[in-house]
Amino acid sequence: MPIKGYLTFESEKCKGCGLCVAFCPVKILYLDKNTLNQQGYPIVKITDPDKCIGCASCALMCPDSIITVEVKN
Numbered sequence: 001m002p003i004k005g006y007l008t009f010e011s012e013k014c015k016g017c018g019l020c021v022a023f024c025p026v027k028i029l030y031l032d033k034n035t036l037n038q039q040g041y042p043i044v045k046i047t048d049p050d051k052c053i054g055c056a057s058c059a060l061m062c063p064d065s066i067i068t069v070e071v072k073n
Helices: 019-023 057-061
Strands: 004-009 029-036 042-046 067-072
Touching: 004 042, 019 029, 019 057, 057 067
Parallel strands: none
Antiparallel strands: 004 067, 029 042
16 A cells, blocks of 8 residues: 655645645645735645655745645555
8 A cells, every 4th residue: 555645734824935836746736826825825735635645845845844744554
């Protein structure tokens, strides 16, 4: 059974830089320009949570540490 990751975001702290999107190896993250946080930045969302491999590249690249990755076997 492949390892799965479960991502959570502190969206109100996100500044919409897009580094998490750029470094996701399975390309399942995107900035939703239709959903803004209270600061006016687009928030990151997941296209297909079941494809997350739990690598934590997104969390490591996030300069504001808004991403939490939990790994589930």
